[in-house]
Amino acid sequence: MSIELTHEPSVIAGKPSLKQIDASIIKPMNEVPNKKFFMAITLTLTMLSIGAVSLGMSFYRGLGLWGVNNPVGWGFAIINFVFWVGIGHAGTLISAILYLFRQKWRTGIARFAEGMTIFAVMTAGIFPLIHVGRPWLAGYLFPYPNQHSLWVNFTSPLLWDVFAVSTYFTVSFVFWYIGLVPDFATMRDRLSNSTAVDKIKKTIYSVLSLGWRFSNRHWSHYEMMYLVLAGFATPLVLSVHTIVSFDFAVSIMPGWHTTIFPPYFVAGAVFSGFAMVQNALIIIRKVFDLEYIITLDTLEKMNKIIIVTGLMVGYAYGMEFFIAWYSGHEVESFAFLNRAFGPYAWAYWIMVSCNVIAPQFFWFKKLRTNIPFMFVVAVLVNVGMWFERFVITVTSLSRDYLPSSWAYYTPTIYDFGILIGSFGWFFTLLLIFTRTMPVVSIAEVKAVVDGAQPSHHGIGHSTGEGH
Amino acid sequence: MSSAEVVLYEKKPLPAKLTLIGLALLAIGGALAGIGFTSDSVRASYNLIIVFMWLFSIGFGSLFLIALEHIVGADWSVPFRRITEILAGVVFIVPIVAIPLFINLDQVFVWINPQVLEADKYIKGKAPYLNQDFFVIRNAVIFGLMILFFILLSVRSFKQDVNKNPKASKTSAKLAAIFLPIFAISISVVAMDWLMSLEPKWFSTIFGVYYFAGSVLSTLSILTIIVILLVENGYLSKYINEDHYYNLGALMFAFTNFWAYIAFSQFLLIWYANIPDETLWYMDRSNGAWMIMSLGIIFVRFGIPYLALVTRPSKSNPFRLKIIATWVFLAHYYDLYWVIMPEYAKRNGVDGPVFGLTELSAPFIVVGAVIVVLALLSKGKNLMPVGDPKFKRSLEFHL
Numbered sequence: 133m134s135i136e137l138t139h140e141p142s143v144i145a146g147k148p149s150l151k152q153i154d155a156s157i158i159k160p161m162n163e164v165p166n167k168k169f170f171m172a173i174t175l176t177l178t179m180l181s182i183g184a185v186s187l188g189m190s191f192y193r194g195l196g197l198w199g200v201n202n203p204v205g206w207g208f209a210i211i212n213f214v215f216w217v218g219i220g221h222a223g224t225l226i227s228a229i230l231y232l233f234r235q236k237w238r239t240g241i242a243r244f245a246e247g248m249t250i251f252a253v254m255t256a257g258i259f260p261l262i263h264v265g266r267p268w269l270a271g272y273l274f275p276y277p278n279q280h281s282l283w284v285n286f287t288s289p290l291l292w293d294v295f296a297v298s299t300y301f302t303v304s305f306v307f308w309y310i311g312l313v314p315d316f317a318t319m320r321d322r323l324s325n326s327t328a329v330d331k332i333k334k335t336i337y338s339v340l341s342l343g344w345r346f347s348n349r350h351w352s353h354y355e356m357m358y359l360v361l362a363g364f365a366t367p368l369v370l371s372v373h374t375i376v377s378f379d380f381a382v383s384i385m386p387g388w389h390t391t392i393f394p395p396y397f398v399a400g401a402v403f404s405g406f407a408m409v410q411n412a413l414i415i416i417r418k419v420f421d422l423e424y425i426i427t428l429d430t431l432e433k434m435n436k437i438i439i440v441t442g443l444m445v446g447y448a449y450g451m452e453f454f455i456a457w458y459s460g461h462e463v464e465s466f467a468f469l470n471r472a473f474g475p476y477a478w479a480y481w482i483m484v485s486c487n488v489i490a491p492q493f494f495w496f497k498k499l500r501t502n503i504p505f506m507f508v509v510a511v512l513v514n515v516g517m518w519f520e521r522f523v524i525t526v527t528s529l530s531r532d533y534l535p536s537s538w539a540y541y542t543p544t545i546y547d548f549g550i551l552i553g554s555f556g557w558f559f560t561l562l563l564i565f566t567r568t569m570p571v572v573s574i575a576e577v578k579a580v581v582d583g584a585q586p587s588h589h590g591i592g593h594s595t596g597e598g599h
Numbered sequence: 600m601s602s603a604e605v606v607l608y609e610k611k612p613l614p615a616k617l618t619l620i621g622l623a624l625l626a627i628g629g630a631l632a633g634i635g636f637t638s639d640s641v642r643a644s645y646n647l648i649i650v651f652m653w654l655f656s657i658g659f660g661s662l663f664l665i666a667l668e669h670i671v672g673a674d675w676s677v678p679f680r681r682i683t684e685i686l687a688g689v690v691f692i693v694p695i696v697a698i699p700l701f702i703n704l705d706q707v708f709v710w711i712n713p714q715v716l717e718a719d720k721y722i723k724g725k726a727p728y729l730n731q732d733f734f735v736i737r738n739a740v741i742f743g744l745m746i747l748f749f750i751l752l753s754v755r756s757f758k759q760d761v762n763k764n765p766k767a768s769k770t771s772a773k774l775a776a777i778f779l780p781i782f783a784i785s786i787s788v789v790a791m792d793w794l795m796s797l798e799p800k801w802f803s804t805i806f807g808v809y810y811f812a813g814s815v816l817s818t819l820s821i822l823t824i825i826v827i828l829l830v831e832n833g834y835l836s837k838y839i840n841e842d843h844y845y846n847l848g849a850l851m852f853a854f855t856n857f858w859a860y861i862a863f864s865q866f867l868l869i870w871y872a873n874i875p876d877e878t879l880w881y882m883d884r885s886n887g888a889w890m891i892m893s894l895g896i897i898f899v900r901f902g903i904p905y906l907a908l909v910t911r912p913s914k915s916n917p918f919r920l921k922i923i924a925t926w927v928f929l930a931h932y933y934d935l936y937w938v939i940m941p942e943y944a945k946r947n948g949v950d951g952p953v954f955g956l957t958e959l960s961a962p963f964i965v966v967g968a969v970i971v972v973l974a975l976l977s978k979g980k981n982l983m984p985v986g987d988p989k990f991k992r993s994l995e996f997h998l
Contacts, residue, residue: 140674140992234998370860382871389872392804394864447783451804458728459802459876460721495776 142582143237145424150578157570158319160420165567176559183553186546187262195265197546204529204541209263211521212554214376216256217297218517221369222405223249224304228365237433239576240425244416245409246308251561253301255554289378296375300368307361314575316341373401380524386467387528390455396448403441404517407510410434412562414507416571425572428501435500438513442491449488463533471527475540479523486516607994608836608983613974621970628963635957642957644706645943649935649961651696652793653817654968656931658689659745660818663782665752666775675846677993678839679826681984684753686822688972690745701735710799722799729796738792741785748778759986768988786811797942801880805865812858817931819854821969823847823924827917834982838994841915845998848914851927855908859901883941888951896937900930932962
């Protein structure tokens with residue numbers, strides 16, 4: 133297959149009719165879920181239950197059940213928090229940044245990726261709450277004038293996290309919802325009032341679609357709003373993970389305090405987020421017969437972003453190592469040598485092999501377009517990125533400035549239980565999402581089908597020359 | 600299609616006097632630098648680093664923009680690519696500027712001085728990296744790579760005008776993929792060697808990215824100025840429209856924000872941790888009048904270009920864009936001065952920023968060099984990549 137360079141290639145395979153697009157996207161919402169779906173949701177609910185039990189135990193008996201202790205006071209909770217916030221970043225990058233870059237291939241995957249953002253941030257938000265030990269007091273994280281004259285510590289990046297993550301969640305949610313409005317209207321219009329169930333569904337979709345009538349004026353407001361929200365969401369993507377990186381980097385802990393952390397964390401977040409989106413989409417497109425919308429070409433482009441962000445992360449690893457030596461400070465050099473060759477060397481080398489070596493296979497087109505292969509690499513990238521946060525958090529803390537207090541951090545079964553539970557929570561939400569809302573933006577896909585765009589007729593037609 | 604009869608681009612050579620103008624500017628700059636060398640050779644050497652780093656920004660930055668276009672498959676920038684390819688010819692000037700610096704390395708880099716090495720164990724510890732031989736070798740390798748990729752990216756594209764081989768575009772995309780990791784490492788090494796090691800005690804992992812952000816801005820701004828001037832005088836296609844300009848402006852806007860993000864991240868983390876070995880760099884830039892310059896960079900490099908570019912008409916109106924691009928181009932000089940000259944001041948007992956005839960030489964040499972490269976390399980060539988299979992489609996670009 134050769135690439136046609138004189139014309140822009142279509143992002144949607146074939147020439148589906150508008151009706152066909154409606155039907156194939158809405159189909160999963162109109163039929164009773166099959167056995168596979170129930171098996172999947174049983175699995176995720178089981179995982180969720182494991183997490184709920186572990187968490188219940190942690191509250192009942194106290195956080196002493198976790199592996200955190202002196203000197204490693206930040207364990208799985210912060211690792212999971214950073215991991216899940218990172219997963220969310222791909223969604224905003226696809227839906228907002230690629231929208232500003234006018235990348236049409238994003239249309240097939242944007243809605244789903246953004247749904248993942250919302251669920252990932254919801255998952256991430258659990259961890260700081262439970263890590264404070266008494267989540268019912270978390271309301272004090274919000275600064276408000278109170279009779280105790282109690283104020284939060286405005287100089288702490290942990291507080292900035294509260295603002296950054298809540299803003300990010302709000303804007304992402306609004307952006308996602310605005311995009312859904314025309315699709316809710318489509319679903320409303322396709323339902324009849326014949327049965328009681330349909331009636332209830334129609335009422336719900338009518339409320340959600342906010343009286344959308346597909347009028348020209350609605351569309352022009354919608355487009356403007358969408359652009360503005362994309363503009364808002366773009367700096368937020370950077371700011372959220374930048375502030376997450378500040379949690380580490382503003383301290384004077386060796387291995388944490390390094391100036392490349394902000395862009396490095398953002399690149400890492402996009403890297404892991406794309407891998408997670410890739411994993412989920414490979415399954416979704418197959419199960420829901422959406423292969424003509426989420427084409428192999430789209431998956432290949434995502435793999436290219438995975439290799440680019442993977443190289444950025446690799447650059448940061450290398451630069452950190454070099455500057456640790458270059459700085460001439462013993463503690464800095466020690467922190468990095470300890471990572472690579474100390475007691476946590478196994479975690480470090482898992483991180484390097486999964487994050488730096490695994491994506492290198494995507495240099496080859498054959499491997500980049502091989503679906504089982506890319507699935508495996510995406511899983512590895514997720515594993516690697518989880519371990520990256522583990523390496524950063526644990527290695528620096530377990531061997532801090534005072535050798536007499538060094539200790540090896542071992543997570544307990546409750547830590548793992550909560551980690552499993554977080555995956556259960558995330559995938560349960562995702563499964564419910566696929567059954568209740570269109571996972572692909574119906575309106576946007578229709579706009580990128582071949583022939584949907586107004587033609588400028590090209591040079592020679594518009595100017596009247598050459599006729 | 601009847602479009603074959605439409606003339607997309609008519610070859611029109613640049614005026615011959617352009618070479619003379621460029622050479623005249625170079626001569627003025629060279630004379631100013633020469634006077635500088637006779638009166639205060641140390642100060643002149645520091646200024647030559649500004650020239651060197653500025654030209655390196657443009658040469659290497661142009662190669663980056665070419666590679667970026669190939670690898671992301673952009674349409675809108677194809678009409679400008681030939682100018683970028685010619686601009687990348689600045690890579691031939693960079694080594695010429697580096698030669699006098701290589702000869703006088705000890706004038707600017709204290710880590711060459713054995714007494715300094717003996718007195719400071721931290722600087723001595725860096726000797727395996729910071730030593731004269733390795734410094735010259737690795738920079739020479741980078742110059743070689745620059746010229747190699749000029750041949751691979753630019754010269755191959757010049758040939759495509761004649762052979763019209765569409766496969767050449769695909770090969771370029773592959774070469775661009777190979778180039779980009781090399782570029783990332785090289786530009787970081789150059790930034791650390793020529794800027795960071797001026798204060799050998801100081802270190803910052805983000806510094807390579809900081810210089811990269813500024814480099815892309817300086818390349819984009821000079822490209823914008825050249826393109827608009829050429830279009831206005833009828834040297835490029837009349838089909839270049841305001842949507843093409845819009846993208847140049849938008850990219851400049853994006854990198855202005857990116858620069859601010861990187862600069863702020865570096866500053867905030869160092870300020871917050873307050874470790875003397877890191878804060879010293881900012882302390883040197885907050886003494887007396889330097890503080891005014893340090894505060895000024897927020898506005899010169901970020902505040903003013905941000906406000907000037909944020910509205911849509913400012914990105915698509917060529918007249919306004921031309922003015923903003925000139926500002927952004929000179930802001931790179933401000934930035935380089937702010938990074939380099941405090942080191943001169945500190946080591947030579949100068950209080951605050953200095954600006955005299957020596958400093959004036961840098962913009963003259965850089966602008967003169969760019970004009971000369973443009974005039975000489977464009978001889979006999981099309982000013983647009985007419986052999987690119989995307990050429991017509993790129994001229995039809997609309998937002």
